[in-house]
Amino acid sequence: MAGIADVLTESERTNWLKSLLAIAIAKSGVEKFVEKEATTLHGNIYNAILSSGAVACNGCHTANLLKCPTRKICIKVGAQCTSMHDTALKQPRPCPANVCNRVLDEIAKQHRFSNPSWKNTSANHWSSNPWQIAKAYFPPDGYTETSSVQDTDFNGIISFMMNCKHFNNTFSFPIAPAKPHPPCILTKAREICRTIRHSSTSKVTDTVLQDIFITLTSLLTGPQCLAHDAAAQEAASKLAKLQSNVLKLTTADIINYENSCKGHGAEVEWFNFDGELIFNKITQDQRLCDAEEEELVLNMSTVTVVTRTQWYAKSSKEGAKYMTMPVSHMFIHHTDMNECVSQTECVIEMRKIQHLHQDINGWADIAYNFVIGQDGGVYIGRGWDRVGAHTLGWNNVSISFAFMGNFTDKLPTDDALKALEEALVLGVKLGKLTPDFKLHGHRDARPSMESPGQKLYDRIRKHKHYEPIGPNIVTVSPKSPV
Template sequence: MANLSAVFSEKERTNWLKAWLAVDIAKAGIEQFVENEAITLQASIYKIVWSSSQAPAACIGCHTANLLKCPTKNVCNKWGSQSTCNSMHDSALKQPRPCPANVCNKVHDEIVKRHRFNNPSWKNTTAQQWATNPWQVGKAYLPPDGYAGKTTVQDTDFNGIISFMMNCKHFYNRLSFLISPGNHNSPCLLTKARDIGKTVRHSSHCKVTDPDLQVIFTTLACLLSDPTCLAHDVAAKEAVRKLAELYRQ
């Protein structure tokens, strides 16, 4: 960029700034909905786990590593003849073992069942907080790296939030459209929204054309207005209003 004033004097750079703000508005509009769904997801998992346990009590002593077989793909590192894992299972406290309360291992299994690819992001999530922080359960459905320190929906980026919705089967009946229907179908709104976030964030020239800007605003507004749930969400409706106002500027 030649100088800071170009953001306001060059149309395509101004469009890029609008697109950045639009993604931020969309994130704010979807956060409460996603947080509520994470709470519902956690409750549904523990309801199943507790109904199958003799002692309906939560365990707070299991590390995530205790619940994973070694090696676990994309998590454990074993090289050559090395018999121990030097990443996830790298200490005496972080060795595979059954949950003493017979709870955490069942929560683990339920998280896997609800993952679209049966491949949760274990490095993101802390099993010791599964019973107390719903977002620790939700983070198992985020991209595989970069979210371990995120403890709330609010401090998780747009890509992470959208990935939760895409990867968790819980959202299959929370949206009116088929999530990621496959290569022979048009991308769903979640895929389009995720791609918008990536494109805006990684733009090398910080420019967006007028037609592309219209697609960005239309796509985000359509997602926030999805008739199954989001159309009735107060924060989502306010975000749609803000997007319309920003687009007119």
């Protein structure tokens, strides 16, 4: 297990990491409470409406219940609405059961600022999923795919508590009081989340970190609602240990915190390499794998991973596109450029490859997910989850590994081949590759290509995961800006 203070040597980056984990821990402490309150709110609304003998309806879209135009939602071009009411099934109409329109009215009445986030919520699921009603109190965009408290970020959860009047008497303090009153704990917690996730430096001062711990601990130990909540108190205990550098994290813990952080704030990916940890921060604007991001590698004993920061990668030209993981296909390439036998040489070669792909070919970034040098180093290209630009027709459903050099007449070094095998094992462990993934050479999908070179191709055809294929349908073309 790793202590937080062991991950970073620079104190303000350690503080940033602590802040990020503190937010994830605080989220875990309020999830059950908020989920219970969402269920209570849902019950209150439906019990009042259905008490007269009405029957719940699941046949209305949110758009059906809103007039057109609705302020800040509808975009009209002439007489046509091109956003909310853009199809025949989504035109305004009353609920046949006279239920959904009444639910909509109750949701609006419960909103502190009378401005529900209708784009987030699906009326056809209101009767069956309390969280769909809770989503009406989230920030206005970006939550259409969330369906539970677990896959909602801390900002969304805090916004629910702040914007819904149901919580008025839940806390021991007034929620979102008007100026000149000082901000409440919920307001402070939301601001913490925004500040940390939008940090361009990934640094937090000691003073700010102290304020973060005070605010989040105060939220979790509030005397009126959370002081006797077991999950909240467990989270408060973890915060105290994190603050004093005695919290120990297993890989399972970190994966749980990764899931907590995903969504609309900074995301955290923790990769397990035979029990050791790699930390990778992804910012809100999806500058995944940008040169300025800090990818932190701790005690890598089996594989040498060279981060984008370490090979001085340039920023991606476009926002990242992501695959649905795990994928069941992976492709082997060769770069058909220079070989490199040391990290110094391979860093130079990586810069050349990125220049070719970005500046000459006009792609958003280096094409491959990973590149392997003859030194045995695994150089991060686009990483596991990002759509690459490596294999026409397969870019958004496969991961690519490219060996630096030309392997028409010879094989890569033993170190390079071993690095590939260890990376594939890792991919399965991380859930990035299916256990029965299919391994292909580049030329399997593009018969006109020489890649990965005849000698290397002969080698991979003997691999237990190898499977020949024919050209697939075009999904994301390398000519696109991905």
